[in-house]
Amino acid sequence: MSSDAATDSASHGQHAPAEGGRRDFLSLVTAATAAIGVGAVVWPFVDSMNPAADTLAAGAPVDVDLSPIQPGQQIVLLWRGKPILVQNRTPAALKVLQSKEMLSRLSDPNSRVHQQPKYATNWHRSIKPEFGVLVGICTHLGCLPEYFPNPSKSVPVENWLGGYLCPCHGSKYDIAGRVYSGVPAPYNLPVPPYTFINDHTITVGKNPAGHTFSLGGIVQI
Numbered sequence: 001m002s003s004d005a006a007t008d009s010a011s012h013g014q015h016a017p018a019e020g021g022r023r024d025f026l027s028l029v030t031a032a033t034a035a036i037g038v039g040a041v042v043w044p045f046v047d048s049m050n051p052a053a054d055t056l057a058a059g060a061p062v063d064v065d066l067s068p069i070q071p072g073q074q075i076v077l078l079w080r081g082k083p084i085l086v087q088n089r090t091p092a093a094l095k096v097l098q099s100k101e102m103l104s105r106l107s108d109p110n111s112r113v114h115q116q117p118k119y120a121t122n123w124h125r126s127i128k129p130e131f132g133v134l135v136g137i138c139t140h141l142g143c144l145p146e147y148f149p150n151p152s153k154s155v156p157v158e159n160w161l162g163g164y165l166c167p168c169h170g171s172k173y174d175i176a177g178r179v180y181s182g183v184p185a186p187y188n189l190p191v192p193p194y195t196f197i198n199d200h201t202i203t204v205g206k207n208p209a210g211h212t213f214s215l216g217g218i219v220q221i
């Protein structure tokens with residue numbers, strides 16, 4: 001195992017989630033179109049894209065074609081019973097991620113808490129800046145954060161810069177899943193293991209060569 005891989009798979013802390021307060025995402029994901037909000041699409045579970053149901057239950061990797069996802073849009077798919085958000089980010093959204101105004105609002109802008117693999121420990125929390133991949137589970141009590149990608153003076157809240165708002169207790173995240181300061185959620189949204197198998201296809205559930213990251217080692221999911 002490389003030193004990168006060893007670091008990547010290491011646990012950086014323990015925080016037992018309040019399982020009793022969490023939802024059953026297997027049953028919720030079909031309702032996620034409404035829950036996730038403007039610009040989101042729930043990706044259909046079609047045989048052509050996904051392995052058979054029995055292998056999915058075992059957590060088999062899932063290939064996702066990025067080409068139909070329009071700039072500003074995200075899709076939601078299910079992997080290991082978890083909603084996975086896959087975004088196509090606009091140049092404007094990437095600018096906001098690096099802006100002083102956004103950085104000043106964040107609790108962990110540099111992703112110091114182990115909530116993502118080493119290959120996504122960067123300002124965009126992803127392999128390629130323009131495509132984001134996140135676990136859509138609020139780190140407070142596990143609701144589905146709603147997607148509001150566009151800056152707005154008033155929607156969903158005053159002076160919004162784009163990102164996610166959790167409808168349960170108001171936690172906010174930027175488009176890279178970085179949590180705001182002063183909200184109930186303590187940590188950034190997790191980034192699942194994933195890799196590019198070509199320019200327009202990712203595999204969720206599989207690391208790039210040399211990495212052994214798994215969600216089992218993060219601080220909280």
Ligand code: FES
Pocket residue numbers: 138139140141142143166167168169170171184185
């Ligand atoms: S579950 Fe998201 S803010 Fe409480």
